[in-house]
Amino acid sequence: MMRWGTLRPVAVWVGVAGVMLALAFVPGWGAFAQSRACAVAPETFEDEPVLSRTYAALKSGGEVAIFVVGGASTLGRAAGGGEQAWPGALSRSLKDRFPAARITVANHSVSRDTAAAMLARIHRDIIPAKPSLVIWETGTTDAVRGTDSSDFGDALEQGIEALQKAGAEVALMDMQFSRRSEMIINFNRYLVIMRGIAEANEVPLFPRHEIMRQWSEEGIFDYRVRGREPRRQLAVALYGCIGRSVADMIGRPPVMSAP
């Protein structure tokens, strides 16, 4: 007969394994039960700074000129580009919510630009156009190419500073998610830098990577579909969800009041 003394180490390890398996069911994954399937839980943006001037203009029916600077995933060719890209969905969603405001969304995206190349475009094309809000989607090409971390951070800092000096509010957006690309790209370093720089400059960061990861884990989207048409449909749906979620983030009032 086995004695407890013999079994104890086994019991310890079985216990550890059991706790880990049990933890799988703890983080209440029910937060997505909302009207639209891909709705992002409101808490997602809880810690992001509010865009108070943009919100005031939206609310008071003023003029809101939103400029989007980004790469291929913002250009949105996978869905046919143009209005099918997420800035198009953002524009429609904001106009629905704030019908009185005069909202324009201009998409200034170029595929395969690094943050440094985007910085040059910000100086050349965006600042002269007097934007009220600039959404800067970046990081992908830098992660692919392995840009030096400090160069990447410097480009972000300089861009945010230049835009703020020009009187614009700024929001950042990080990279897309797919496990397949994580097998060959180390995104994490760049995600950490973006989060740090967003916090240091008190600008909101739209956590696209994390949101897309949750959608994947929730089974809301499967980014692995094959075939031309299913992939186009996926892109249309995904960009729609991203655009509406960005509108959720932008449309937050300065003081959170209890509903």
Added chain:
Amino acid sequence: MTVMGEGSAGGRDLRLDFFRGIALFSIFIDHVPDLWLGTYTIQFTGFYDAADVFILISGYTAGMVYGRILEDRGALMATIRVYHRVWQLYVAHVFLFMVFMALIGQMSGQWNNPLYVEELRAADFLREPGIAVAMALALLFHPAYMDILPLYITLLAVLPLFMVLARWHWPLALALSFGLWLAVQFNDAINLVSYPGPHKWFFNPFAWQVLFLFAAFLGWSQIKRRNGWLRARPLLLAAIAMAVFGFTIRLNWTFNLFTDPMPFLKETFFLPALSKTDMSVIRLLNVLATALVVAALIPRTARFLSSRAAWPVMVCGRHSLHIFCLGILLSVLGQWMLNELQGGVWMQNLIIVMGIVIMIGVAALVDWYGKSLRGRRDFPADEKAGQR
């Protein structure tokens, strides 16, 4: 060589096996991206992570084992022993690379989703696999997380040179090592290129050598009983201060304990000074300090090191070459499973539990096999001594 794998009496420092075992589990978990447990691995305890601990302990052990051989049987024998190990690691690296290429290639039909047109640039090497293979053989291609092994191979390859130099004039050898590391701190362009450009090595070997070689020096001094200065009270107090500082700040990042009253303690403030690529000053001091404190807190004879509950960790640390490579393989496979099968939390936990169980199981088999060989005439006893 009398240092055998058993007990603390034979001179084997069980603490090395234990913490290397922890580092091996940690490396496995860290290398499957986005596992929730990744927050609570070694990186939870300071400005360093499992890679630093692994390189530190491997350096220390290498210093003990090859230092003994160098003194007993000369530089040529020590060099041959080191290069025998380098060869094993190299073969393991090539094998792991092949598995990686096979997994990536197996998915090749799926690398053309227009949704990821920018990301797919990272898979460009699939268009010229011949060059990718050549670069991997030259240790210059480090896709995703295949970068520690090339570093380790490179460091081990220069170890004999360092040891021969240190035997002749140890202050000069250390000065060269620290000098090179310091030069990198001032000019991070001192690094090796990596395919496909313009990447550089993620683990800059010119910077990381200082951790490995200094640890090797300490390990070597240990067998000559010359490490008394490490127990000097002021040094220990400074180390405690540094370790507590690193731990507290790091804990704050994980749980946001006192970021609000003291916003300057945020991650952003420290990030520029915490380069992993270039083994920044704070990082190096923190990992050395923590190692010193842990070594002072846990005596060589600590009971739990030979307890049965610690055995699964010990056995992995004892066979770290096998288990390290297995861990990398398992993390690539785990990532593949998360991607191709299901990516939910229960799958993540399954991968963590299965991975660790497999690591322990294989380590136990290797251990048992090694023991069954013991006593046979043709078995080179000293090969067992400091298995990493």
